[in-house]
Amino acid sequence: MSESDESDGYERLFADPVRETMDGAAYGTWRAITAPDAVSLAFGFPYPDALPNGKVNEAVDALLEIDHEDALQYAGGDYADAITETVVERTHARGIECTEAEVHVTNGATHALDTVAQTFLDPGDTIAVEAPTYMGALRLFRNYGVDVEGYAMDENGLDVDAFAADLAAREEAGDPLPKFLYTVPDFQNPTGVTLSTDRRERLLELAETYDFLIVEDDPYGQLRYDGTTPEPLKSLDEDGRVVRVDTFSKTIAPGIRTGWVVADEAIVRELDRINAGGENVFTLGLIARYCEATDFEADLEDLRAGYRERRDRMLDALDSRMPAGVEWSEPAGGFFLWVEFPEGIDAEELLETAAEEGVTYLPGSYFFHDDRGSRYARLSFSYVTPEEIEDGIAALARATRAALPAVEASDD
């Protein structure tokens, strides 16, 4: 008979992928990176005025008045039923054809990625990600016991040539090909860069050639502050290769945590089946009503104005304050930009001085599946005021300058 005297000893009972990742941090632990009186350039949150408290309250009133008790019942009422149609409309607004049968609604984009992961990944499978990539996705993919291959990026997004070369080499060597590529093509988290149209087309060809899917995570696509947006991968997708993930978190509010997948009907059927329960029909009804009552495009214009001002202020502050040798991306949209410090500066070590100077950020290590992140930082301009951005970048510049002499000395 089995023995179990250790009070903490559940390891033998956990699933293999859980046991193998037990030292990992939980989703959201990065939110603990704060410091007293410091400006947070760490939080990838909408700024408070972007959150539509009044309209949400009105939507709840209307939902409860019109759908009565059905609004709180298991299956929801007419507004909850309308969520799929609402999502189809939002998807059409991005230039993507889709039917209701191609939509799977989830509790936010990360939950969508989790359901996609559960639907496609067996332990030992390989997946491809951008390096760096969204830390929440990295963490959840690890939960599935898969090998994560990270491919480098430049100012036009994923380096598709390098990716193609590796795929060819893998096939040649008989190494496993990825089940899917996970990409944030527009204003990527964390780098802020956008995948060019020719690379999007090339990726779709590669997916067909090497028989993998492309998981397109697009939370920021509608938040472009200048220039024109390339077509989403899903709208270029003629072979059903793209599993697209979108969310209301950045266009309505993250607290109502609702996202969706657009994919081939045969995939959506399995996502529906695998994603057992957990559908908050009250929230779904609220969102459908909200979208019916608001002018979504006008709301987006307001949001773009608020974020554009913040982005511009951050870029200006970086230009005027940062010492030579520090580089950063210039995002045309989204919430983030990506800083590369000169050799010898470790962004995780720098965080301590920076916090003392009055600013926090997320060190690059969060965004890599390996140890490539030490010289990078993600700065978010989405949450704080333009004035706080100015102060935060000034503090970061002071901290960087203080670290620089040590770098120069070690170069001697």
Add this chain to the structure above:
Amino acid sequence: MSESDESDGYERLFADPVRETMDGAAYGTWRAITAPDAVSLAFGFPYPDALPNGKVNEAVDALLEIDHEDALQYAGGDYADAITETVVERTHARGIECTEAEVHVTNGATHALDTVAQTFLDPGDTIAVEAPTYMGALRLFRNYGVDVEGYAMDENGLDVDAFAADLAAREEAGDPLPKFLYTVPDFQNPTGVTLSTDRRERLLELAETYDFLIVEDDPYGQLRYDGTTPEPLKSLDEDGRVVRVDTFSKTIAPGIRTGWVVADEAIVRELDRINAGGENVFTLGLIARYCEATDFEADLEDLRAGYRERRDRMLDALDSRMPAGVEWSEPAGGFFLWVEFPEGIDAEELLETAAEEGVTYLPGSYFFHDDRGSRYARLSFSYVTPEEIEDGIAALARATRAALPAVEASDD
């Protein structure tokens, strides 16, 4: 190079457990069992007046007024923070000691079970369930590629002697022992029966002896209409063997889909980590505020009165109308009772006549992992009015009578 010319051909890309269960029905498909003008004894829903529209609306008003924009932000405001404390209070009210570190909040009980399954189950593992058991749990466990062993029940719940004998036989034969036993100990879905206290104690001993966990799913425990409730398995659990699942779906509303797990801190740590994203802090804040503002125990008394009346009406109607040879359970709480038809009546076939007569129910086959269900039906008294219950049972009695001569004929 791989080829993929079939438009629907994603099978090779799906995870193994998904591919193996692709013919399965999606969560909630049982809700499609309806018929025009028929009374639904199929829906395990709260009755409409049980749903607190006014109080939910007030809670939203207060949440948005007090927590301002934080209510809609990623991390939520003070009320969302208070959800764990709220859950601890609700758990204490069930006589269970627990701390905030022993609580993991989920998007409802089914989502809780899904997270527990992902945390503990590898493909090929064995789990034990009651036969019959909750169909939503059965479906989601199948998604993990595990062997499901079903153990018979009687009027005191799971037949623990038979379970113990099988565990001993499995150990003797070197067959796999279960990772966990899934049980609904109070007013089980679908049978309505309650596990006796001595069997609860025996189960905990077995869990220790054979090194498995007990997943206690307790959505109905507070809805007892007469007699006294045995202590929950979790409150008897001295060795951290019980992973308890509870929900607000039956005590506030299912549409806000919020549940939780109470388990050893070491287990909760992994549940927190595995359950990536998807936390609807708006709903969590709403619930915390709702619980702060309401008299929860008084609300429960009102709910008990409403459900008690329905249960009594159903038992009376069955007594006065059903032909001899039909048997049913007499639940002391919950939403359901379980009907056994005489040999020769197939509950799935009977459903067609019953729907014509004016009633629908869920055939027993939904609740078994094998083909043991053909002579059973789950009747729910929770959703419809007492008058509809009367009409529904009358219709079921007519349908049963019409089927009986055929039985007797085939016995000749």
